[in-house]
Amino acid sequence: MTAEDTDAPVTARRVFALAVPALGVLAAEPLYVLVDTAVVGHLGAVPLAGLALGGTVLSVLTSQLTFLSYGTTARTARLYGAGRRTEAVAEGGQATWLAIFVGLAVLVFGQLFAHPILSALAGNPAVADAAASWLRIAIIGAPAILITLAGNGWMRGIQDTVRPLYYILAGNVLSAIACPLLVYPLGFGLEGSAIANVLAQYTAAGLFLIALRSERSMVRPRWNIMKAQMVLGRDLILRSLSFQICFLSAAAVAARESAAALGAHQIVYQLWVFLSLILDSLAIAAQALIGAELGAERVARARAAAWQITRYSFALGVFLALVFAALAGVLPHVFTNDEAVLAQVPHAWWLFVAQQPVAGIVFALDGVLLGAADTRFLRTTTLACALGAFLPLIWLSWAFGWGLTGIWIGLTMFLVTRMVAVVLRTRSTHWAVAGA
Template identity: 70%
Template sequence: MAAVTATSPVADRVPARRVLGLAVPALGVLAAEPLYVLVDTAVVGHLGALPLAGLALGGALLTLVSTQLTFLSYGTTARAARLHGAGRRADAVGEGAQATWLALAVGLVVLGLGQLLAAPVALAMSGDPAIADRAVSWLRIALFGAPLILVTVAGNGWMRGVQDTVRPLRYVLAGNGISAVLCPVLVYPVGWGLEGSAVANVVAQTISAGLFVRALARERVGLRPRPAVVRAQLGLGRDLVLRSLAFQACFVSATAVAARTSTEAVGAHQVVWQLWMFLALVLDSLAIAAQSLVGAALGAGSARQARVVAGQVTAYGLVLGCALTVVFAALAPVLPRAFTSDAGVLATIPHAWWFFVALQPVAGVVFALDGVLLGAGDAAFLRTATLAAALLGFLPLIWVSHGLGWGLGGIWTGLSVFMVLRLLTVVARWRSGRWAVTGAVRTA
C-alpha cells in the first residue's frame, strides 16, 4: 500500500472529531434561543391568550429584524477565518472588533426606528388593536436589546472564524439561563406581567453581549473603528441580506397560503414547518463548521485542502440527512400526535410530512455547501442562486397552488422545487471550483 504523503487528499482531510468539535457547540448556540423562547412562551402563556398573542407578534417582529442581520455573524466568520488561516489571528479578531462597532451602529438605528414604527407595524400585521397594543408594550422594551443582540451575533462570527465555538456557547447559555430564571420572577411575584418578559430578554442580551465584549477586549487588538473594513463587511452583508429576504418571502408566502387554505392546513403546516426549522438548525451546525474550516484553508493558501474539506463536510451532511429521513419516517405514526390531538390537523399532516422526510438528504447537502461557499466568501453567488430559486421555483408554485386549490401538497411541492434548484446550483458551483479563491482576503 502506498504511503500517505503530504500532498495526498487524505492528508488534507480534517478529523471527524474536529468537525464535530466545531459543529456541536455551534448547534448549542443555534438551539439556545429557540429553547429560551419556549420557556418565555410557557411563562407568558399562563397570563392568558391576549398577552400570549402579544408576545407571539412582538417576538416575531424582533426575530425578523435579527434574522435579516445575520450577515454580522456569517460575513464576519468568512473574513475572520481567512485571516486566521493565514496566521493573522490579531487581524481576524480585529474583524470582530469592526463587526461589533457595526452591530452597535445598526442596532441603535433598529432601536430608534423600532420605537417609531412598532405601533403601526404591529397593528398592520395583527389587524386587532388589542393584540397590537400588547405586542407594542413588549416590543418597545425588548428593542433596547437590539444592539446587544447584534453584538452577540458579531461575537459569534469572529469566534467561529478563529475556530472557537465553545466560548460562544457558554456566553449564550449564561445569558439565556439567568434570564430563564428571572423571567417568571419578573412576570409573577414582581408583577410586571408581559413587560417582565421583555425586561428578562434585555437582561439575557446584556449578559451575553457583555461577555463577548469582554472577550474582545482581552484579545488586546486595536478596537478603534476602521471605516475601510466596515465598508467591506457591509458589501458582503448586502448580498447576505438579499439572500435572507428571499428566504423570508418564501416562508411568509407559505404560511399565508396555508392560512388561506383551511384551518387544518395552517395547523398541519405549522407542525411540520417547526420540525423543518428545528432540523435546519441541526444541519446548519455542520455548515458553521464548514465556514470556519474552508475559510481557514483558503486563508492559508490551500485551495486543495478547501476542496477536500468541502467534499468531506458535504458527505457528512448527506449521511446526516439520510439518517434524519429514516428517523422521521419511522416517527410518522406517533410524532405528530405530540403536537396536536385535532383529528383534522392530524389527517392533513401527511400531505406535508412525506415531503419533509424526503427532503432531508437534499437539505443536508444544500446546507453543508452553503457553509462551504459562505466560508469562501462567495456570498454574491449564493445571493443570486437563492433569489433565482425563490422567484423561479417556490413563489410561483405556492401562489399557483393557492389559485388551483392544491392545498398543503402544493405548498410543499413549491418548497421541494426551491430546495432542488438550490441543490443543483450549489453542487454545480462546488464542482466548478471557482469559489476556492485563496488569500487572507477574498479578491475575486
C-alpha cells in the same frame, strides 16, 4: 502544490468539535422562546398574542442582519488560516462596532414605529398594544443581539465555538430564572418577559465584549473595513429576504386552504426549522474550516474538506429522514389531537422526510461557499430558485387547489434546484480563491 496541500482532509472529530457547540448556540434561542412562551401563556390570550407578534417582528428585524455573524466568520477565518490571528480578531472588533451602530439604528426605528407596525399586523387594538408594550422594551436589547451575532462570527472564524456556547447559555439561564420572577411575583406581567429578554442579551453581549477586550481588539472604528463588511452583508440580506418572502407566502396560502391545513403546515414547518438548525451546525463548521484552508492557501485541502463535510451532512440528512419516517404515526399527535389537522399532516410530512438528504447537501455546500465568501453566487442562485421554483408553486397551489402537497412540492423544488446550483459551483474552481 505543496505537500501540505495534498494532505488528508479534516477529520470528522475536528468537524464535529466545531459543529456540536455551534448547534448548542443555535438551539439556545428557540429553547429560550419556549420557556418565555410557557411563562407568558399563563397570563392569558392577549399577552400571549402580544408576545407572539412582538417577538416575530423583533426576530424578522434581527434575522435580516445575520451577515454580522456569517459574513464575519468568512472574513475572519481567512485571516486566521493565513496565520494572522490578531488581524482576524481585529476584524471581529470592527464587526462589533458595526453591530453597535446598526443596533442603535434598529433601536431608534423600533421605538418610533413599533406601534404603527404592530397595529397594521394585529388588526386587534388590545393585541397591538400588548405587542408594542413588549417590543419597546425588548428592542432595547437590539445592540446587544447584534454584538452577540458579531461575537459568534469572529469566534467561529478563529475556530472557537465553545466559548460562544457558554456566553449564550449564561444569558439564557439568567433570563429563564428572571422571567417568571419578573412576570409574576414582581408583578411586571408581559413587560417582565421583555426585561428578562434584555438582561439575557446584554449578559451575552457583555461577555463577548470582555473577550474582545482581553484580545485588545476593540480599537477605534475603521470605516473602510466596516464598509467591506456591509457590502458582504448586502448579498446575505437579500438572500435572507427571499427566504422570508417564500415562507410567509407558504403560510398565507395554507391559511387560505383551511385552518386545519395551516395548523398542519405549522407543525411540519417548525420541525423543518428544528432539523435545519441541526444541519446548519455542520454548515457553520464548514464556514470556519473552508475559510481557514483558503486563507492558508491550501486550495486542494479546502476542496477535499468541502466534499468530506458534505458527505457527513448527507449522512446526517439520511439518518434524520429515517428517524422522522419512523415517527410519522406518533409525532404529529404530540402537537395536536385535532383530527382535521392530523388528516392534513401527511400531505406535507412525506415531502418533509424526503427533503432531509437533499437539505444535508444544500446546507453543507452553503456553508462551504459562505466560508469562501462566495456570497454573490449564493444571493443570485437563492433568489433565482425562490422566484423561479418555490414562489410560483406556492401560488399555483392556491390557484389550482393543490393544498399542502403543492406548497411542500414547492419547498422541495427550492431545495433541489439549490442543490444542483451549489453542487455545480463547488465542482468548479471559481469559489476556491486562496489568500486572506
